[in-house]
Amino acid sequence: MRGFCDLHMVHMHAAGVSGPRTLGPRLSGTCTSFELSHHLPHGFPSTTILSNHVASSGRRITMVDFENAIQEAIAAHDVPGCALVASNRDGTQVPTTSPFCTMLVNPLLIIPGSFHYAKAFGKASLKQGSERPLALNTILWTASCTKLMTSLCCLQLVERGLVSLDEPVYKHIPELESFNVLSGFDADGAPVEAKHTKPITLRLLLTHSSGLTYDAIHPMAAAWMQYHKRPMGASGKLLERFNVPLMFEPGDSWIYGASTDYAGLVVERVTGKTLEGYMKSNLWEPLGIKDMTFHPSKRPDLKERMAHMSLRDPETGKVRHTDTVAPQLDSQGNEYTDCLGGQGVFTSAEEYLKLLRAVLVCDEDEKLLTRQTLDMLFAPQLGSASSMALNGILQNDMVS
Numbered sequence: 001m002r003g004f005c006d007l008h009m010v011h012m013h014a015a016g017v018s019g020p021r022t023l024g025p026r027l028s029g030t031c032t033s034f035e036l037s038h039h040l041p042h043g044f045p046s047t048t049i050l051s052n053h054v055a056s057s058g059r060r061i062t063m064v065d066f067e068n069a070i071q072e073a074i075a076a077h078d079v080p081g082c083a084l085v086a087s088n089r090d091g092t093q094v095p096t097t098s099p100f101c102t103m104l105v106n107p108l109l110i111i112p113g114s115f116h117y118a119k120a121f122g123k124a125s126l127k128q129g130s131e132r133p134l135a136l137n138t139i140l141w142t143a144s145c146t147k148l149m150t151s152l153c154c155l156q157l158v159e160r161g162l163v164s165l166d167e168p169v170y171k172h173i174p175e176l177e178s179f180n181v182l183s184g185f186d187a188d189g190a191p192v193e194a195k196h197t198k199p200i201t202l203r204l205l206l207t208h209s210s211g212l213t214y215d216a217i218h219p220m221a222a223a224w225m226q227y228h229k230r231p232m233g234a235s236g237k238l239l240e241r242f243n244v245p246l247m248f249e250p251g252d253s254w255i256y257g258a259s260t261d262y263a264g265l266v267v268e269r270v271t272g273k274t275l276e277g278y279m280k281s282n283l284w285e286p287l288g289i290k291d292m293t294f295h296p297s298k299r300p301d302l303k304e305r306m307a308h309m310s311l312r313d314p315e316t317g318k319v320r321h322t323d324t325v326a327p328q329l330d331s332q333g334n335e336y337t338d339c340l341g342g343q344g345v346f347t348s349a350e351e352y353l354k355l356l357r358a359v360l361v362c363d364e365d366e367k368l369l370t371r372q373t374l375d376m377l378f379a380p381q382l383g384s385a386s387s388m389a390l391n392g393i394l395q396n397d398m399v400s
Helices: 046-054 061-074 143-159 174-178 203-208 219-227 259-271 274-289 349-360 370-380 384-394
Strands: 016-018 032-035 081-087 116-127 180-185 189-193 308-312 319-321
Touching: 061 081, 061 116, 061 319, 081 349, 116 349, 143 203, 143 259, 143 274, 143 349, 143 370, 180 219, 203 259, 259 274
Parallel strands: none
Antiparallel strands: 016 032, 032 081, 081 116, 180 189, 308 319
16 A cells, blocks of 8 residues: 555656665665666666576676666667665764775765665766766756655645645645546547546545546546647646546545645645745755756756756667657746646755655654654555555556
């Protein structure tokens, strides 16, 4: 069953993030891997490459195996590059001269945690004449890795009594009250819709149980867009970009989509700040995170370190540079106007690791959430119908 965060092993359109943890409420380790599959139209199955790399040997997988698999994938033009960082929750301090540490930026630097790994592979750009290596501080579109931060922000507001998990969110987002449920299409191809009868709550938004989806995720949503002759992802404004009908009554199923984007709008409406403004004050600055933004155009220092877009050639299956409109832009090639809490943040692997490690040790320092709320972050939240739907989706080989 699903908790309030995306620290599961996921390969979304943008990046992979894993946060292995115990079955209880506490985290036991964390890893973030920003593959440049976020520059591809389809996620890249790195775990498949690794298993093929060592499956025949019957021995334990080592870090050398893992690095060799990545290097071979890059050499074969399966991925442009990869930035990999990892740490644990152990508070023991060790110098970077430890054999565990592979990036010796400063030999005298003391790193928190008894294990720390950070290494970049491959290229940040495949554009001819502009090739450059990928670095740990290369700025990437983190896409759905944004969802964890939005979930943390929402739970902070719950702690402060500013919002409830189980009250209808309509007093904060009245626009959602008018959303219909799409049940199908009639014989003439027209959508069949009816007003939803169960309330959308913050809990349902945070667990993808609200009925909201991304237009490219669900076939009925895509058909609805086609019927109305609307291009997918055309707008950079949240309320215009994510306004397809609900795919089911709130709480009755599970589908990945724009629920967390709307949860981010709850944060904005409740606090009166932009989501970036709230995250900066309540997440990024307390954790010493500086290289993170929803709007790279306002941070030229980050924009100049941005990785270029690549795609997988449909004929060869190999990656190559592309100048086509990136998925994190609107149809005119402009960056999002709004802060999209489900997909909008740009940052580097080394900066995102600061957030993940803060979650690891949050039960000790309570810097982001109280212990009680942290327990809730990872506690099962799905109802039986939503849990059944999610488990059904995970049986699909393309998903799992």
